[in-house]
Amino acid sequence: MSRLITPMLFLLMVLLGVPESRGVEFAVSQSGRSSCGVTSGSSYLRATLLPRLTTVEGDSVPINPGQTLFLEPNVPNPFSDQTIISYTLDRETRVTLRIFDAFYNEIATLVDDVFQVEGRYTVPFRHDGKLSSGMYFFSLTTSAGIETRRMLLVK
Secondary structure, three states, X not given: OOEEOOHHHHHHHHHHOOOOOOEEEEEEEOOOOOOOOOOOOOOEEEEEEEOOOOOOOOOOOOOOOOOOEEEOOOEOOOEOOEEEEEEEEOOXXXXXXXXXXXXXXXXXXXXXXXXXXXXXXXXXXXXXXXXXXXXXXXXXXXXXXXXXXXXXXXX
């Protein structure tokens, strides 16, 4: 039997996480009266804690189960003229590694849609001296997803 989630319990679940053996079901209602006292004609979201984890219904999203990527922090960070960016792939995939400024303008492409096998890779980034001190981002894109980290350039 499922149990209605109170707003306080929902907040705790968001902060602490849902136990792996359980799931949460969400439903939107626009009529009637909820157990929380929402009046007729109002819209509310009802969250229910399920007795066990169930499947998700709806549109299917193609994923590659088990495929992960791990983008490490750049070393050194902060850096003045050069830094090393490292990442690990658990299977072969196409890889793109880009550098962005704080406004997400692309500064450089270090790896441009290159097919790489599983393993650990290191890529040096040396700026041309035209970049100002500040926060920059490096983003790794593979079939497993996109991972982004920040780095600090100090002159």
